[in-house]
Amino acid sequence: xxxxxxxxxxxIQLLAMAxxxxxxxxxxxxxxxxxQVDLSQAKEDVAASSLxxxxxxxxxxxxxxxxxEKTADDQSRQQLILRIDRGVGYFLIVVGILALFVRRRSLVxxxxxxxxxxxxxxxxxxxxxxxxxxxxxxxxxxLAARSVMPFLLALLLLVLPKSASTKLENGSSVFDSLxxxxxxxNVFDIAARLALASTFLVHGYKAVxxxxxxxxxxxxxxxxxxxxxxxxxxxxxxxxxxxxxxLLAVFVLITRSKFILYWTAIWGCVTAFSRVTAxxxxxxxxxxxxxxxxxxxxxxxxxxxxxxxxxxxxKLSQKVxxxxxxxx
Amino acid sequence: xxxxxxxxxxxxxxxxxxxxxxLADEYGDYSEIDLEKVxxxxxxxxxxxxxxWRITVKGDAATSATVSWxxxxxxxxxxxYYGRKPTGGDLEKYDHKQECQRSGQYTGDSKKKKEGExxxxxxxxxxxxxxLEPDTTYYLTMVSNGxxxxxxxxxxxxAEPEQLIFIHGGDSRSGITxxxxxxxxIAQMIEQNPEIWGLVHGGDYVGSGKSYSQWKAWLSQHExxxxxxxxxxxxxxxxxxxxxxxxxxxxxxxxxxxxxxxxYYNTTFGDLASIITLDTNISGTxxxxxxxxxxxxxxxPKSKWLFTSYHRPxxxxxxxxxxxxxxxxxxxxxxxxxxxxxxxxxxxxxTVPIRDDKKDPTGIVYIGEGxxxxxxxxxxxxxxxxxxxxxAFIGKGHHVMxxxxxxxxxxxxxxxxxxDVVDEYVQKVRK
Ligand SMILES: [Fe+2]
Numbered sequence: 077x078x079x080x081x082x083x084x085x086x087x088i089q090l091l092a093m094a095x096x097x098x099x100x101x102x103x104x105x106x107x108x109x110x111x112q113v114d115l116s117q118a119k120e121d122v123a124a125s126s127l128x129x130x131x132x133x134x135x136x137x138x139x140x141x142x143x144x145e146k147t148a149d150d151q152s153r154q155q156l157i158l159r160i161d162r163g164v165g166y167f168l169i170v171v172g173i174l175a176l177f178v179r180r181r182s183l184v185x186x187x188x189x190x191x192x193x194x195x196x197x198x199x200x201x202x203x204x205x206x207x208x209x210x211x212x213x214x215x216x217x218x219l220a221a222r223s224v225m226p227f228l229l230a231l232l233l234l235v236l237p238k239s240a241s242t243k244l245e246n247g248s249s250v251f252d253s254l255x256x257x258x259x260x261x262n263v264f265d266i267a268a269r270l271a272l273a274s275t276f277l278v279h280g281y282k283a284v285x286x287x288x289x290x291x292x293x294x295x296x297x298x299x300x301x302x303x304x305x306x307x308x309x310x311x312x313x314x315x316x317x318x319x320x321x322x323l324l325a326v327f328v329l330i331t332r333s334k335f336i337l338y339w340t341a342i343w344g345c346v347t348a349f350s351r352v353t354a355x356x357x358x359x360x361x362x363x364x365x366x367x368x369x370x371x372x373x374x375x376x377x378x379x380x381x382x383x384x385x386x387x388x389x390x391k392l393s394q395k396v397x398x399x400x401x402x403x404x
Numbered sequence: 405x406x407x408x409x410x411x412x413x414x415x416x417x418x419x420x421x422x423x424x425x426x427l428a429d430e431y432g433d434y435s436e437i438d439l440e441k442v443x444x445x446x447x448x449x450x451x452x453x454x455x456x457w458r459i460t461v462k463g464d465a466a467t468s469a470t471v472s473w474x475x476x477x478x479x480x481x482x483x484x485y486y487g488r489k490p491t492g493g494d495l496e497k498y499d500h501k502q503e504c505q506r507s508g509q510y511t512g513d514s515k516k517k518k519e520g521e522x523x524x525x526x527x528x529x530x531x532x533x534x535x536l537e538p539d540t541t542y543y544l545t546m547v548s549n550g551x552x553x554x555x556x557x558x559x560x561x562x563a564e565p566e567q568l569i570f571i572h573g574g575d576s577r578s579g580i581t582x583x584x585x586x587x588x589x590i591a592q593m594i595e596q597n598p599e600i601w602g603l604v605h606g607g608d609y610v611g612s613g614k615s616y617s618q619w620k621a622w623l624s625q626h627e628x629x630x631x632x633x634x635x636x637x638x639x640x641x642x643x644x645x646x647x648x649x650x651x652x653x654x655x656x657x658x659x660x661x662x663x664x665x666x667x668y669y670n671t672t673f674g675d676l677a678s679i680i681t682l683d684t685n686i687s688g689t690x691x692x693x694x695x696x697x698x699x700x701x702x703x704x705p706k707s708k709w710l711f712t713s714y715h716r717p718x719x720x721x722x723x724x725x726x727x728x729x730x731x732x733x734x735x736x737x738x739x740x741x742x743x744x745x746x747x748x749x750x751x752x753x754x755t756v757p758i759r760d761d762k763k764d765p766t767g768i769v770y771i772g773e774g775x776x777x778x779x780x781x782x783x784x785x786x787x788x789x790x791x792x793x794x795x796a797f798i799g800k801g802h803h804v805m806x807x808x809x810x811x812x813x814x815x816x817x818x819x820x821x822x823x824d825v826v827d828e829y830v831q832k833v834r835k
Contacts, residue, residue: 101722101749101781114779115578123580124621131624133448158782207612208645210685288687292727295689307690358725 078378079232079251083175085371086229089222090172090192092364097165104202105195106161110154111206117150168192175229179236186233193226210289211282218278221344221368224271228264228375235260255386265332265376272340272372273325279347280321283314290314296354328373332380337373344370431596431823434589435802439581442588446624449526452477452549456526456623457556457630459638460656461602462669462681465561466538469638470657473546473553474510474526474623480549482507484531490543493555498545504529506657511650513616525616530657538563538674556634561601564674569599570640572805574606574715574747575774577646580621582802583777585821587628590804593819595631600806602637603629604679606747606774607644607715614649623655642681643667644715644747668692670699677809678707679745682714688731696732700739708833709809710741717746719770721753721783721790721798740834741768742814743807749773751783752799752818754829758789769831771816775803797827 097103115121129135171188178185200223203215211218237253254260283290291310298305305313324343327336348366351359447455456474471484487499507529529548536542539562546553561568571590576583594600610618629637641656652658658665667683680699686692704710718729736744737759746753749772757767770789780800783790790798802821807814811833818827 096724099784099786100724110781111578111779118579118581118779120578120580124617127443127446127580127621127624128617130443130446131449131620133450136444208608210648288685289727291687292689292731295687296727296730307687310690355725355727355730 078375078382079179081371081378082225082229082232082375083178085367085375086175086189086225087172088364088367089225090168090175092361092367093196094165094168094172095361095365097161097168102158102161103164103199104206105164105199106157107206108202109157113150113153113157164195171226178233180233181236181238182233186230189226189230189233193223193230196223196226210287211278214278214281217274218282220271220274221372222275222365224267225368225372228268231260231264231267251382252386255383261379261383265379268372268376269328272376273329275369276321276325276328276340276344280318280323280325283318283321285318286311286314290317293350293354297350300353332376334377334380337377337380341370341373341377344373346370431819431825432589432592433821433823434585434592435821437585437588439584442584442628445630446627449474449476449620449624451475452480452551454529454546454548454551454553456620456627457546457553457636458623458626458655459558459602459636461638461640461671463534463671465601465638465671465673466563467536467560468532468534469536469558469560470530470532471544471546471558471636472528472530472655472657473548474528475548475551476524476526477549478507478509478527482529482531482546482548484533484544484546486533486542486544488537488540488542490555490557491545493545493552495545495547495552498543502531502533504531506530506532506659508654510616510619510654511614513614526620528654528657532657536560539565554634556630556636558636558638559601561673565676567599567808567810568601568673568677568709569597569806569808570601570604571637572604572606572713572745572771572807573774573776573803574642574644574772575608575750575778576605576622576776577608577611577644577778579777579779579802580625582821583622584625584628586776586802586804587625589821590629590637591631593804593806594629594635594637595633598635600637601673602639604640604711604713604745605642605776606713606745606772607642608646608747608774608778609644609652609655611646613647613652616651619651619655640671640679640681640713642713642715642747643683643685645685648685666691668695670703672703672707675706675708676811677709677711678703679711679713680741682712682728682732684714684716684726684728684748688728693731693735696735700735700741704739704741708811709743709814710739711743711745712736712741713745715746716748717753717770717773718744719755719758719789720746720749721751721773721787722749722781736768740766742831742834743816744768744770746770746772747774749783750775750778750781750800752797752801752803752826753783753790754797754816754818754827755789756791756794756796763789763794766834769816769829771805775801777802797829799826801826 171192174185200216200219204213235257294310294313295305324340328340348363348369351362449455452475454473454475458472460470482504484502485495485498491497507527509525509527512525538560541557541559543555543557545555609622612618643652653665658667669681671679716726718733751773753771753773755770756763757765757769759767782800783798790796803818806817806819814831816829817825819825
């Protein structure tokens with residue numbers, strides 16, 4: 077159940093991530109790479125320091141040549157980067173679909189997912205370097221929930237039994253073998269909670285600061301049901317929402333409370349879905365790409381539920397000391 | 405004999421003017437121009453020498469303008485001398501004198517580089533002028549701590565213009581060499597056609613708005629838009645997503661309103677045209693939406709041509725739509741904005757006229773998206789509003805857009821740095 081949820085969310089997320097790459101302005105990594113090629117082609121460093129010298133009067137224009145040459149090489153490099161980015165887009169789709177169907181140990185799919193996860197992290201750092209967005213410096217942290225998903229699924233696919241026939245006593249599912257795998261459960265649980273908390277913390281911080289897109293999301297969504305809020309009340313709402321996000325992040329980190337997780341899941345889904353209520357159809361991919369924000373909490377709930385239920389059924393709780401893995 | 409010479413002279417003069425008229429439609433190729441010569445025109449930023457001059461207009465273009473400059477040293481009085489007659493720099497002979505209302509040191513980079521690489525921060529000086537005579541050339545000399553600039557001039561717009569021409573562009577945030585070339589081209593275009601009033605900039609001046617050294621380069625390069633006859637081209641500025649931080653307000657003299665700077669405002673050209681400048685870096689709703697509604701209500705009835713100018717494209721050729729689209733577009737459509745000036749996408753774009761998210765001859769044309777230096781992106785060909793079969797235009801390359809309007813029609817030309825006119829579009833005034 078939790079594993080199916082995990083793979084479904086990974087699939088949805090990867091498909092939604094492919095959309096801007098294939099149909100919009102590409103990934104942040106693409107923008108970063110093309111800009112670097114542009115800058116190196118324009119010899120931006122040399123140009124900037126020469127210009128600085130001219131402005132400061134430490135050199136005259138005639139002493140410094142700041143010329144750029146366009147080479148066919150640069151053009152083809154740009155083409156190559158574009159092709160790679162497109163390739164990544166299709167790759168995300170393929171891995172997303174694969175993620176849906178693999179239900180046993182698969183080194184191949186796991187490594188594909190690890191590559192995708194690495195790419196997600198790198199892309200969020202590229203967004204940080206590209207800048208130009210409010211709080212772009214926090215992108216890697218705000219997208220942590222999204223980035224951790226492929227890693228979690230990869231981890232799962234690495235520890236699953238090789239074939240579905242491996243079963244525990246009175247077990248019925250291939251996943252039952254995992255219930256004894258405390259190391260896996262711990263790593264999975266901690267990684268998921270860290271990422272979830274990080275995403276909520278950053279979103280909370282932005283909301284407290286009155287991040288403008290959030291204000292538009294509230295206003296536009298309210299407008300659909302005929303409500304109109306003053307700027308002040310929107311800012312108060314965002315403060316409340318923001319502090320709530322921060323509190324949720326803290327509780328997700330220090331407890332395994334199901335109540336907190338339900339709250340986090342609902343809130344994560346609501347905020348992600350606000351893209352649709354505010355922007356309509358064009359917000360659908362923005363919503364889906366945020367599936368992990370609520371989804372990760374849902375996965376944890378399902379995981380804890382499964383652990384308790386199957387644990388009891390398999391009478392594991394007595395046999396296996398669950399010192400480090402203990403749902404509250 | 406004397407008569408003959410006079411006739412000959414007259415003939416030559418008229419021939420020349422005919423030739424220059426014909427030339428007015430042709431643009432030089434500045435893509436390969438020798439930058440050494442261009443950069444020789446940059447004023448050294450040292451001592452109290454006024455440098456990095458620029459003029460911005462946020463209001464009535466016929467009667468107001470803000471003249472700004474920088475000096476390395478902050479000391480002394482900073483005064484603008486100006487008047488309707490050139491004085492050759494004789495300060496006594498100017499009709500008016502305006503002390504700078506605002507001066508201060510530019511805010512430094514947030515991140516300090518290595519020790520010893522500390523950049524000396526220059527200071528800004530803003531002289532806001534009002535009550536100017538319409539349709540008038542003003543001559544001016546900037547004086548800081550007793551050091552005078554050379555004499556410059558600029559033109560106010562007519563009170564009731566029959567014609568208005570301005571250049572629109574955006575995104576000069578990287579590509580330092582290309583930026584110099586485009587600025588040089590703008591100066592050349594104005595020399596060639598002195599009827600051009602000014603430059604509407606769609607934002608993203610620099611890559612990092614908090615970087616003083618980047619603004620410093622931009623400001624000095626902006627001097628290159630000044631013609632060789634020392635005419636300064638006024639600007640209507642919009643804030644880009646890369647222009648965050650204090651410096652944007654310091655460079656373009658945005659005054660604090662309460663604890664916040666407000667970057668949206670109106671620029672008017674009598675009853676011929678108005679530009680509503682918006683800020684896509686803040687919430688589209690709230691105070692900005694109120695401002696937009698009030699501006700549209702006030703300006704639409706009295707303007708033959710109504711423009712909106714802002715950074716992030718609402719109908720983008722590359723990117724996805726921003727959240728402000730849902731806020732702004734219904735107001736634009738309700739009040740029949742004519743042209744929306746956009747930037748940020750790094751390409752050349754002219755959409756089909758759009759209303760209700762459909763092509764509609766009564767709709768709004770969205771143009772942009774910035775090519776004043778920045779590397780260009782490949783626009784998407786599969787979006788309905790940029791479909792060339794439907795009459796839209798998309799392309800890429802460093803460029804400016806030249807908008808020429810009178811009381812009947814508006815012409816938009818996309819002019820490349822190579823001088824090629826890649827798109828030409830004419831629109832009739834709304835009934
Ligand atoms: Fe931009």
